[in-house]
Amino acid sequence: MQIAKALRNKPVALLWSAMVFSAIGDELYTIALIFVATSALGFLAGYLVSIQMACTLIASLYAGVFADRRHPRGVMIISDLVRALAVVLPALWLAFLSAPLPLWLLALMMIVVASAKPFFDPALQTILPELARDKDTLSAVNGLFDAMRRVARIFGPGLGALLIPILPIQHFFSLDALTFLVSAATLVWLRRNVADAHEPRTSAPAGFWPRLRQGVFGGFLAAGRKPVIAAHIFAFGVQNGAWYLGLILATALRFRQNDPADFSHFGLIVAAYGxxxxxxxxxxxxxxxxxxxxxxxxxxxxxxxxxCLLALSNSLPGMMAAAAFAATGAPLAQIPFVTLVQTSFPPNEIASVFRMRMTCDWLGMFLALALSPMLLAAVGPEATTAIAGFTYLAAGGSGFLKRLGARVRA
Known part of the structure; x- marks a missing residue:
């Protein structure tokens, strides 16, 4: 098995284990953030979703100005350390000041964590080809790292449920800080396995404005040389908006409207998707x-x-089966795309292209969130999920049509 072969690669296995550990910490962070925010803000806590999306979206635009001239491994270490410091602040505040947690500190922590994501994730994709060593193994390595967050979404909430009765909620942030430190330590250990640790930095355009242009638009400029890849990146942005709208918002509202007592079933559908x-x-x-x-x-x-099947299903087992079926398509789209970018662009452009992908993804979700009240009020949650399904079908069908057109011209 290719995955077993990838895990026999000690640096890959060590980094993957650290990333899974860190991803579970991220789930604990999310639980604690929601708990503290809803306690302090009530229904207004929903605005935190928009703020986090906006922070990540904005940071994905300017991250390249600072990150592209530095080694990816070093960028990841700094990102881990900054986030570790940010998430431990609530626990330190409550431990030493014995005062209620102020909203400004919660907002500061959230902004720092959300803004660090566009620095860390693209850098991770840059170093994976070096650790994989060959193209055949690279697909399995990408599959492993694609699965890490999906695995964390299954085990993280369960661990949180076990810890809530025995651990103060602020120490969920402390555990997340610990996972960031483990990740940083692992990256330090990988120094001998990643070439960027001993190679000179990537050359950058001279002058502030050329560097700014390259940092902000570098991914768009690189992808522009490969229009088909660029088209698929924009398609990912559209489909991520459809995913958030159709699976998260619309499905949650179906239970909230039809039978609020069964809202816990929404968690089962998300788990089936995972x-x-x-x-x-x-x-x-x-x-x-x-x-x-x-x-x-x-x-x-x-x-x-x-x-579409999810929109038509009226029973919980049927909705869970439809969600699980829909979920099988996501890795089929994601893993080949990651491998394609890693093998189609030079190492100094990989992070920029992935930041462009992040920009499109978060913009798609942000726009879906902005349009959702009008759409849900106009057609209802079931039809909204169906519209999301047709959006996916249109994106997939257009890919086949482009391929067919290319064959006809040939």
Missing amino acids: VGNVASTLVTAELKIGNPFLFMSVGRLICGLGF
């Missing part, structure tokens, strides 16, 4: 991907069909 994600990731990582564009199109079609 199980489908992980199962598909393990299978996709073993496949030899000859045509990544075909895989991405098929993945979107599966997601779209699953969302």
